[in-house]
Amino acid sequence: MTNILWLQGGACSGNTMSFLNAEEPSACDLITDFGMNILWHPSLGIELGNQLQQLLWDCIEGRIALDILVFEGSVINAPNGTGTWNRFAQRPMKDWLDDLSKVASFVVAVGDCATWGGIPAMAPNPSESTGLQFLKRQSGGFLGADYRSKAGLPVINIPGCPAHPDWISQILVAIATGRIGDIALDELNRPSTFFKSFTQTGCTRNVHFAYKASTSEFGQRRGCLYYDLGCRGPMTHSSCNRILWNRVSSKTRAGMPCLGCTEPEFPFHDLMPGTVFKTQTVMGVPKELPIGVNKKDYALLTIVAKDSTPKWAEEDIFTV
Ligand code: SF4
Incomplete structure (x- = not known):
């Protein structure tokens, strides 16, 4: 039997909603097949x-x-570092977290707010919010850079706004079955298996990306969303196009640019519609290039790609 306690700080419950959609394994499977005992959860608990x-x-x-x-x-520290009173728990949540983190065998942070501070931690950050072990990309956060749970691990970070449901349920299973040691954590304490590759890996629009065939409209099934609509797929670490959402789709497959929500710097451009969905350029070259590509090579690739684009690369890949 593995006891799980799920608590919320400054949250919109988006990760809970996401978790309830887990399929491989589902939230029910955790209890029936993997012997987990949910001590309490703000939405599921009685x-x-x-x-x-x-x-x-x-x-x-x-x-x-x-x-x-x-x-x-997020861990809310306002006002003045005291922490906001939690009416369910009758104590500031940060105080419960402080005590519980000392006795927990494993601590898992789900979603951007718990991992990096998320939207609540954006300047000027009136809620004095932080993530459990990071504030944005800076190590430390509420528990401090040296924090280790009783099992000797740092907080396991599963970012995303929200985190993919199967990332959450699979990590819980890995812990419950004693296999978490097989899963490497990266420098941001994310399970590498989910965050080593980019959102672009597995995107159905990769051929359009390669030929620089762009789309400037949402929901289109042709064209890449990078060149005009600000898609962050080539700069964002996630497996959204390898482990599909609801097993069928992803943002980019549906014609919606990746917003980079698993990265500590999210939200980019304050999520302002006129900016976030527009590729920022200088002299026609995107300000942010795919990771590992330099400006000179990008310019060269652009000329070659444009010259060699076959007609089919501009077409809707799903129309027969
Ligand atoms: S839509 Fe985004 S993720 Fe897909 S190929 Fe284009 S830039 Fe990459």
């Missing part, structure tokens, strides 16, 4: 009333083993 605080104290004082602490949302 109304515990005062018993919720008792449950949290039981974990802190060792009467209940806390195997996995999952945290969703």
Whole structure:
């Protein structure tokens, strides 16, 4: 039996909504097939009333083993570092987190707010929000750079706005089955298996990207979204086009540019529609090039690609 406690800080519940859509494995599979016991979850847990605080104290004082602490949302430190009172838990959430992190075997941060601070941590950050072990790309966050859970690991970061449901459920299974040691964490403590490649890996528009065939409209099934619509697929670490959403699609497959939501710097351009969905250029060259490509090579590639684009590269790939 693996005890899981899921708590929320400054959150919109988006990662909970995402988690409930997990398919491989599903949230139910975690309980029925992998022996997980969800001690409490703000949406799934029964109304515990005062018993919720008792449950949290039981974990802190060792009467209940806390195997996995999952945290969703930013850690709110306002006002003036005291932390905002949480009416369910009758104590600032940051204080519960401080105590529970000391007794948890594993701590998992789900979503951008818990990993990097997310949107709440954007300047001027009136909620004094931070992620569990990072503030944006800077190591530290609420628990500090040296924090290790009882199992000896840093906070396992599963970013995304929201995180992909199967990334969450698969990491929970890896922990519960004792296989988390097989999963390498990168320099941002993300499981490499999900975040080593780019969103572009597996995108159905790669052929359009290669031939520099662009689209300037949302929802189109032809053309790449990088050249005009600001797609961040070549600069964003995620497996959204390898492990599809609902097993069928992704943003870019549906004609929506990748917003780079798994990266610590998200949200880019303050999510202003006129800026975020527009490729920023200087003399026709995108300001942000795909990682690993320099300006000189990009210019050269552009000329060759434009000259050699076959007619079919401009067509809708799904129309017969
Ligand atoms: S749509 Fe985005 S992810 Fe897909 S090929 Fe173009 S730039 Fe890459």
